Amino acid sequence: MKGGDNLKKDFSKPKSWMLYSYLAPSVLLFVSFSIVPMAMAVYYSFFNWSGGPMKKFVGLNNYLLLIKDNTFWKSCLNNIFIASSCVVFQLGIAFIISALLCSKLLKFKEFHRAIIFFPVVLSAVVVGFLFRMIYSSDNGLLNFFLSNLGLSSFIQPWLDNPKIALIFVTVPIVWQWIGMYVVIYMTSIKSIPDEIYESCAIDGATGFRQAIYITFPMIMDTIKVSVVLAISGSMKIFEHIYVMTGGGPGTSTMVMAQYSYKSSFIMNKMGYGSTIAVGILCVSLSFILISQLLFERGKRRYE
């Protein structure tokens, strides 16, 4: 019967050409703006190219130079510092804030969430300029507060002293993205079933212990993903540094992306700049791999 045939059609399984055509635009955009430039960077890294129509093939020479390049490894260390600060402080503070935001005592949750998320929406250049003004010697907010609180002895050239410049350049980077992780964690925490909390409350664990022993392990997968995001984001960091210090003084705040930009546009060595970009890719991948392995080991020990 006709009705029976209609019932047999399985509408939950779409035709495959429909699937592919829905995915096609996104895949196309991703390939053309992420994969193709990456492949081109690998291609250009084999040449000495100063930006014009003439390229000179040099094979792996650029890579050999890269391995011996002190500035590159110094920038790599700076990136590692920024990445570790991001993982520890961004994720740590975001976890604390989201645990607080999910507690029953807090009112106006949406308002708090919106305000905390707001810096994420700002452009990195804006954040960089903002903090540059805050750190400014004569007119900056930071020095203004310190001198009014009677703590003038703490005043120093925040972005000028090569020993501490990196720390103060990391502050806006950490600050800007906390909101994003708060939102991610809140969603994750909400999905933890209430029964678990109720049963642990019966057992006598509340507040702080609850957060460490219940919440934290239950959202471990989300934390794993956010570690990957934090590391990969801080490996590519560029705008904040460019706007605040330009990599200086000297090379104390140089990061790999900034070094690649400098080689390409200031030293006119675009082939070498591409080599550095490939270097960033390799370094980031290895760090993410290491972090994932550490998680696996931790998980096994936990189970």
Place this chain on the structure above:
Amino acid sequence: METFKKSLCLAVVMLMVISVVACGSQPAESTSSTVAASSVTSSASDSSKLEDITLNVDFMFNMTEGTTDAKGIAVAKSIERMKVDHPNITVEMNTVSHDDYQTSLLTLAASNSLPDVFNIKGSWLKNFVTNKQVGSLDEYLKNDPDWKSQFIPDALNDVTYQGSIYGAPFQMLTCGNIFYNKAIFAEAGYSEFPKTWDEYIDCLTKIKGLGYTPISMGNKGLWVANSCYFGTLGDRTATDSWFKGIMANSGAKFTDPDILLAVEKLQQLEKIGAFNTDMNSIDNAQQRKSYYNGKSASFFEGNWAISDMIVNCPKEVLDNTEIALLPTIPGSKGAGDRVAGGSAWGNAYAASLEGAKRDAAVLFLKYTTDNTYGADLLDAGDFPGVKVADYDLSKLNPFVNKYYNLRNTWTMAPQFDCQFDTSVIDAMNVGFQNILTNQITPKQWGESVQAEYEKSVN
């Protein structure tokens, strides 16, 4: 309700698509409009019909209303003049700030979409000429000897590469001018500017003791230490012969003791506390502010600062401002009346231009570098690359006049950061920041720059 939801979804999707397309078609902030494909029909034989030519120009001069940038004012006047004489040529001007100009232009060069006319720095000539991206002016200068003879001879040095001229100089700079407040110097016991290095160090120490910042420095752009200090210091200690040796790759090195002495002297200034503590986070425009409000006793900058000083410097400070050069260094041969200077930049045209469009571009170069432009520039307080004939010097602002008279007593020394290879210049600049924060010794500076130099000559 279902159809309403569906149409709402459709509307949102259309909005997203349209905004992506619209954003894509808007020109991004500081890239020039794409080079107009040559719309010139080649009717070379028909000279009575003038075709409409549009020139895309990228300059780094501030041309907004009320600017103090003298070159912006003078170029605007040149464009108006050319419009009257040649109504068929339209100029589409795009301005990018000086510190971003290098990135902007080199990006355009790398993607083969250079504007028709642009500013070119002497140190970029090697790259642009090797890549055949900039056009030569030799033919045009030969055919128009009047234009060529208007230029100050030294001005052509920075725009010449391997014997050919690629840019028309629009300015004549002296980079190592010391603008100092004679009242503060007198307070420290120096009624005249110190004549020897030891006197200078003593003077700066005394000024610091009085509570002023002896020298206001803004090295965020990285080039100030090189251009305004080292160019002249290096000439004092190592002289012209070292410079020529580097350019000819005939044995001079960045680790030679003479040039390292200059680096040592620069570091000495930092060691006695002559500079402000935030020197690496403010730029050359901001360094003037602390001088204008009387907190610092002097600053080093090129003569381009003068057009800002005559507008923004308070009268009490400007009346007390004198101009001097670095004193001589004991034991070194460099004369005390030499200052790093030259044209540094030139106006150039893209090598890809042909026919009538190329002629129009060179015509524009003439209008922006000739005698009338020079006079306009002097009126606004800056210094052209042409010897401005028949200019009534009494028209000049007294401060400008003071500088102009002094300049005529000085000799030009070469500007390192307009002649050396760009990667060498960058290594010098990063090295200077390290020197000025006491991170490295002069010897280490020499070694890092020499390594970069050796890479660049191979």
